[in-house]
Amino acid sequence: MVAYLDIQPGTGDEVQRLRKIVTALMNQVERTMDVQGGAFSLFQTAILLDDKVRDRTGELEAAMKRLEETNDELNKANAEAHTARMRLVEAVESVSEGFALFDTDDNLVLCNSKFREYWGLDEGNVPYGSSFKVLSQDLIDNCRVPLALQDRQQWLEDRFKRHRNPEGAFVMRMFDGRWLKVTERRTGDGGVVGIYTDITDIKKQEELRRQKELAEKSVLLQASIDNLSQGVAVYSNELLLVAWNQRFVDLLELPPGLVRLGMPFCEYLQFNANREEYASDMERSVKDRLEQASASSSFFFEYVRPNGRVMEVRRNPMPNGGFVTTYTDITARRQAAMQLSEAKEHLEERVRERTAALSTLNEQLRQEIAERLDVEEELRLATAAAEEANLSKTRFLAAASHDLLQPLNAARLFISTLQEQRLAENTERLVERTDMALQGVENLLSTLLEISKLDAGAVPTKLSDFPISEVLRRLTEEYQPLINESGLQLRMVDSSVTVTSDRKLLERILRNFLSNAVRYTYQGKILLGCRRHRDRLAVQVTDTGLGISDTDLDTIFDEFHQLKQSGERGAPGVGLGLAIVKRIAEMLDVPVIVKSRLGHGSTFAVEIPISNRLVRAAAPTQRALPSLEMPLHGTSVLVIDNEASIREGMYHLLESWGCAVFTAGDLEEVCRLIEGGSLRPDFLIVDYHLDNQITGVDILLFLKREYGIDAPSIVVTADRSDAMRSEVSKAGYRVLHKPLKPHRLRAWMAHSLKAKECSS
Numbered sequence: 001m002v003a004y005l006d007i008q009p010g011t012g013d014e015v016q017r018l019r020k021i022v023t024a025l026m027n028q029v030e031r032t033m034d035v036q037g038g039a040f041s042l043f044q045t046a047i048l049l050d051d052k053v054r055d056r057t058g059e060l061e062a063a064m065k066r067l068e069e070t071n072d073e074l075n076k077a078n079a080e081a082h083t084a085r086m087r088l089v090e091a092v093e094s095v096s097e098g099f100a101l102f103d104t105d106d107n108l109v110l111c112n113s114k115f116r117e118y119w120g121l122d123e124g125n126v127p128y129g130s131s132f133k134v135l136s137q138d139l140i141d142n143c144r145v146p147l148a149l150q151d152r153q154q155w156l157e158d159r160f161k162r163h164r165n166p167e168g169a170f171v172m173r174m175f176d177g178r179w180l181k182v183t184e185r186r187t188g189d190g191g192v193v194g195i196y197t198d199i200t201d202i203k204k205q206e207e208l209r210r211q212k213e214l215a216e217k218s219v220l221l222q223a224s225i226d227n228l229s230q231g232v233a234v235y236s237n238e239l240l241l242v243a244w245n246q247r248f249v250d251l252l253e254l255p256p257g258l259v260r261l262g263m264p265f266c267e268y269l270q271f272n273a274n275r276e277e278y279a280s281d282m283e284r285s286v287k288d289r290l291e292q293a294s295a296s297s298s299f300f301f302e303y304v305r306p307n308g309r310v311m312e313v314r315r316n317p318m319p320n321g322g323f324v325t326t327y328t329d330i331t332a333r334r335q336a337a338m339q340l341s342e343a344k345e346h347l348e349e350r351v352r353e354r355t356a357a358l359s360t361l362n363e364q365l366r367q368e369i370a371e372r373l374d375v376e377e378e379l380r381l382a383t384a385a386a387e388e389a390n391l392s393k394t395r396f397l398a399a400a401s402h403d404l405l406q407p408l409n410a411a412r413l414f415i416s417t418l419q420e421q422r423l424a425e426n427t428e429r430l431v432e433r434t435d436m437a438l439q440g441v442e443n444l445l446s447t448l449l450e451i452s453k454l455d456a457g458a459v460p461t462k463l464s465d466f467p468i469s470e471v472l473r474r475l476t477e478e479y480q481p482l483i484n485e486s487g488l489q490l491r492m493v494d495s496s497v498t499v500t501s502d503r504k505l506l507e508r509i510l511r512n513f514l515s516n517a518v519r520y521t522y523q524g525k526i527l528l529g530c531r532r533h534r535d536r537l538a539v540q541v542t543d544t545g546l547g548i549s550d551t552d553l554d555t556i557f558d559e560f561h562q563l564k565q566s567g568e569r570g571a572p573g574v575g576l577g578l579a580i581v582k583r584i585a586e587m588l589d590v591p592v593i594v595k596s597r598l599g600h601g602s603t604f605a606v607e608i609p610i611s612n613r614l615v616r617a618a619a620p621t622q623r624a625l626p627s628l629e630m631p632l633h634g635t636s637v638l639v640i641d642n643e644a645s646i647r648e649g650m651y652h653l654l655e656s657w658g659c660a661v662f663t664a665g666d667l668e669e670v671c672r673l674i675e676g677g678s679l680r681p682d683f684l685i686v687d688y689h690l691d692n693q694i695t696g697v698d699i700l701l702f703l704k705r706e707y708g709i710d711a712p713s714i715v716v717t718a719d720r721s722d723a724m725r726s727e728v729s730k731a732g733y734r735v736l737h738k739p740l741k742p743h744r745l746r747a748w749m750a751h752s753l754k755a756k757e758c759s760s
Contacts (some may be wrong), residue, residue, distance in 0.1 A: 002056070011427075013041075014565055015359075021056070035351070044621070059220065061185045062085065071161030072622060078100060079587055088110070089110070092110060092111075092112045092315050093112045095112060095114070095195075096114070097114060097195050097196055097197045097198070098111075098112065098114035098118050098180070098194075098195070098196030098197075099111060099112045099115055099193075099194070099195060099196075100112075100115045100193070100194045100196070101113065101187075101191060101192075101193050101194075102132055102191050102192045102193075102194075103189075103191045104189060104190040104191050105131070105134045106133070106163075106192070107128075107129050107130060107131050107132075107500035108126075108127065108128055108129065108130050108131075108132070108135065108192075108465075109128060109129075109191075110128075113127065114129075114196065115196060118174065119135065119138075119139060120138075120139070132160075132163055132192075133160065136159055137156070139154055140155065140156065144649060150325055161181075162184070163184060166184035166185050166186060166192065168183070169182060169183040170182055173200070177200070178198060178200045179198070179199050179200045179202075179203045180196050180197065180198060180199070181196070181197040181198075181199045182194060182197075183195045183197070184194055186758055187759075191696050194347040195213050196480065214727050218243070220659045221234075222243060222245075225243065225244070225245040226245045226246065226247075228247065229247065229328075230247060230326045230327060230328045231244075231245065231247040231248030231249075231250070231251040231252065231326065231328075231581075232244060232245050232247070232248055232324065232325070232326055232327075233248050233324075233325045233327075234318075234322065234323075234324050234325075235265050235293070235322050235323055235324075235325070236321065236322045237296075237320065237321025237322045237709075238293065238322075239264060239265040239266070239290075239293060239322075240261075240262045240263065240264060240265070241259070241260070241261065241262060241263040241264075241265070242261065242322070244259060247327075248327060251309075251311070251327050251329060252272075252277075252311075252327065253307075254271075257324075257643075258271060265293055265558070266286065266289065266290050267648070269286045269289050269290060275306075276306065277301050277306065278303060287302065293315070293323065296317040296321065296322075297317065297321060298314075298315065298316050298317065299313075299314070299315040300312075300313070300314050300315070301313055302330070302452060308331075310329070310330050310331045310334045311327055311328070311329060311330070312327070312328040312329075312330045313325065313326070313327055313328075314326045314328075325523060330730075347547055352577065354673070369542070374731065392596060405633060461502045461587055461588060462502050462504075463501060463502055463507065464500070464501075464502075464503065465498055465500050465611040465613045466495070466498065466499065466501075466503055467496065467498050467499075468495050468497050468498070468499050468530060468537065468539065469494050469495055469496060471506060471507055471510070471539075472492055472494060472495070472505065472528060472529075472530075472539075473492070473494070474507070474512060475507065475510055475511065475528065476490065476492040476528060478511075479514050479518070482518060483526060486518055486521075487523070488518070488521060488524065488525060488526055489524070489525035489526070490525070490526050490528065491525060491526070491527050491528070491529075492528045492529065493527070493529030493530065495527070495529070495530040495537070495611055497530065497532065497537050498607050498610070498611040498613055498614055499537055499609065499610055499611055500608070500609045500610070500611045501588060501590070501608045501609070502588060505584045505587065505588060506539070506588070506606070506608065508580070508584060509581050509585065509592075509606050510528075510539060510541065510606075512577045512578065512580065512581050513540075513541035513604040514526070514528070514541055515577065516577060516578075516597050516604070517541050517543035517545060517602075517604075520543070520546045520602075521543045521544060521601070522545070522546075523544070524543070524544030524545070524601070525543075525544060526541065526543045526544075527540075527541070527542040527543075528540075528541055529542075531605075532610070533607065535610050536607045536608065536609055536610060537607065537608055537610050538605040538606070538607045538610075539605065539606055539607075539608065540593075540603055540604065540605030540606075541603070541604050541605075542601065542602070542603040543601050543602055543603075544600070544601040545601050545602060546598070546599065546601075547597050547599050547600050547601055547602055548594070548596035548598065548602055549596040549598045553594060553596065555576045556578050556594070557579060557581070557582040557592075558579065565570035577708070581606075585606060585707070588608070590606055590607055590609075591606070591607050592604070592605070592606050593606070593607065631658070631750075632654075632657045632659050632746065632749060632750065632753075633657075633658030633659075634657055634659075634660065635658075635659045635660065635682045635683055635749075635753065636659070636660045636662070636680065636681050636682045636683070637654050637659045637660065637661050637662070637681060637682065637683045637684070637749075638662045638663050638664065638670070638673075638679065638681035638683070638684045638685070638686065639651065639662070639663045639664070639684075639685045639686075640661075640663075640665075640666075640670060640684070640685070640686045640687060640690070640696065640699060641663075641665070641686075641687040641690075641716075642665050642666065642687060642689075642691050643687070644665070646687070647663040647664075647665065648663075650663070650685065651663055653742060657746060661680065662678075665691075666690060666691055666692075666694075667690075667694065667699055667702065670699065670703070674703075674707055674709070680709075681709065681711050682711055682753065683711055683712050683713070683714075683749055683752070683753065684700065684703075684709075684711055684712070684713040684714070685713075685714050685716060685745075686699055686713060686714070686715055686716070686720055687715075687716055687717065688698060688715050688716070688717035688724060688728070688735075689717060689719065695727075695729045696715045696716075696717075697715065697728055697733065698726055700713050700715075700731065700733065712749075712752035712753060712755075712756055713733050713734075714733065714734050714735075714736055714745070714748060714749070714752075715728050715733050715734070715735050716735075716736050716737070716738055716740060717735065717737065717738060718737065718738040720737060723752040734748065734752075736748065
């Protein structure tokens with residue numbers, strides 16, 4: 001029995017193989033039937049074979065279907081790839097630049113017609129698969145790169161290096177004059193893609209622009225050298241004339257036709273040699289001059305032309321080769337130099353003549369100078385002697401004033417003791433006259449001491465900025481009681497101005513003004529105030545006193561000059577007050593102004609600088625004056641002084657006040673009194689200058705340290721130096737100056753004892 005299978009036609013080797021399987025199965029079935037001969041078995045066998053054939057046929061049909069689908073997809077992919085490649089080829093071909101693609105092995109896989117044109121390749125003979133190295137070698141072999149003909153190997157090495165490491169674009173010139181801009185970069189798979197752009201038109205435009213600029217520069221250069229007063233000739237590196245001006249032709253008197261563009265320098269040299277232009281320098285030949293010009297080095301020389309003109313020639317090399325030569329006519333300069341040389345020689349001759357004459361005069365002058373020096377030396381010695389005499393006088397007055405104050409102090413103490421006692425009327429009048437005489441001597445000695453210090457330069461100036469109102473208020477408080485006692489009125493006009501001066505010396509000047517105003521004013525008032533004049537302040541004292549005549553105004557500042565006027569108030573003056581004012585004003589470099597009218601009063605003023613700083617005045621305070629309410633009866637007082645007369649005077653004065661007085665001349669006496677048990681002082685009065693270089697401060701500190709004596713103390717002295725005052729103040733004690741004023745001493749004793757009593 002034969003079964004017919006419905007087998008779908010297929011394609012390919014798989015279909016043929018399946019057909020062979022089916023035929024083999026059918027043949028096997030037929031052979032089986034022949035051998036067994038049983039119809040039923042054959043039927044069963046046929047059924048079984050039919051099922052197997054159907055299963056295998058289904059599998060075959062499925063495989064055939066999958067194969068057909070795979071073939072369709074492959075055909076579709078091939079068609080798409082072909083289409084994409086054709087599109088890529090068309091796209092590359094449509095690019096106006098040359099295009100070339102090299103694979104990872106650096107073999108050409110794709111290019112366009114522009115690339116083939118640049119490389120000299122035929123369209124039908126594109127060497128795809130050729131390496132970049134082979135293509136570059138062919139490019140040189142075909143002489144398509146003129147630059148490569150100079151050094152083939154170097155060009156290839158540079159080109160391979162750029163290709164292996166593409167870093168931007170570069171320019172390459174072709175054999176036919178075209179310029180290509182080559183831009184290469186790496187692809188994602190490691191290949192290289194190159195773009196070749198024809199930039200010949202751009203290069204031509206650049207060349208035209210460069211030529212235009214060069215032409216413009218040439219015009220500017222020509223215009224510049226045409227306006228120079230020098231002759232100029234410019235030669236190229238081939239020693240050919242490329243630029244010149246008419247001055248060059250005129251100065252050297254060159255004939256027409258010689259000077260032209262491209263004239264060889266050797267031709268110019270030969271022409272000058274033939275006409276003996278360098279007659280003054282015939283040793284150098286044309287060859288030497290030409291070799292020197294070829295060396296392109298700077299050169300300078302001067303020579304005289306046959307017509308007598310002097311020429312200066314300078315040659316300077318140019319950066320790109322060649323040189324510039326300038327020709328300057330220096331005839332006038334040379335003539336001026338010769339004239340100057342002649343004038344110099346003439347002047348030197350005159351100088352020699354005058355020098356001889358001056359030598360004679362100098363000799364006479366030296367003799368006169370020697371005589372004058374002798375006179376000046378004598379004058380200097382006389383001046384030095386006078387100054388030394390003046391200083392000796394000053395030192396003598398200072399020493400005398402200081403020494404005289406000691407006995408004067410004792411005399412004042414004795415007089416004060418007498419004044420404390422009840423005396424007969426005649427005796428009391430004599431005591432008052434003696435006191436006034438001693439007060440006059442005291443004023444005289446104090447003034448002499450002060451003026452001697454000023455003359456010796458022993459008074460330093462300490463400038464500072466301070467409100468003038470502080471000085472005005474202080475002087476008003478100080479002189480108000482005296483002026484009121486004299487029956488006069490004192491008016492002070494305050495000011496907020498800050499001035500620059502020495503406060504103490506300024507107060508000394510104003511005190512003198514006020515003292516004179518009180519002395520020579522009998523009725524009316526005294527005005528203390530200020531007037532501003534730009535950057536200076538005039539501090540003035542105006543009175544309604546006797547006034548000063550015009551003849552006396554010029555002499556009132558002289559030493560010991562006193563006005564001859566009656567009725568002078570108080571103790572008589574010594575005529576040194578205004579002399580001291582003059583010296584202080586000179587030290588401060590300030591002017592003193594005096595205005596007066598006889599019988600109507602006077603105005604004395606000193607002008608001081610106004611400060612730019614603003615210093616606020618301190619609030620006025622009520623100064624506590626020593627009180628006299630504290631009784632001194634029974635107070636134990638120790639007086640230490642090396643002058644016996646002063647100790648005696650102090651003893652009687654203090655005893656008259658009811659004090660228990662102890663005196664000592666030195667430290668040993670003090671120690672004996674204390675150690676004897678008879679002394680525990682309530683108050684100490686100690687002289688500053690004692691014997692053996694010991695000071696009163698030393699004794700007070702010793703008593704405090706060794707015996708615990710810390711009673712109120714006063715240091716008395718005739719020394720008015722700042723060093724002494726600073727030492728005493730630093731130790732914590734107060735100073736009273738000799739001659740002592742008893743009422744001040746008593747007041748400070750009472751004040752000190754009361755202060756100690758309150759503190760305890």
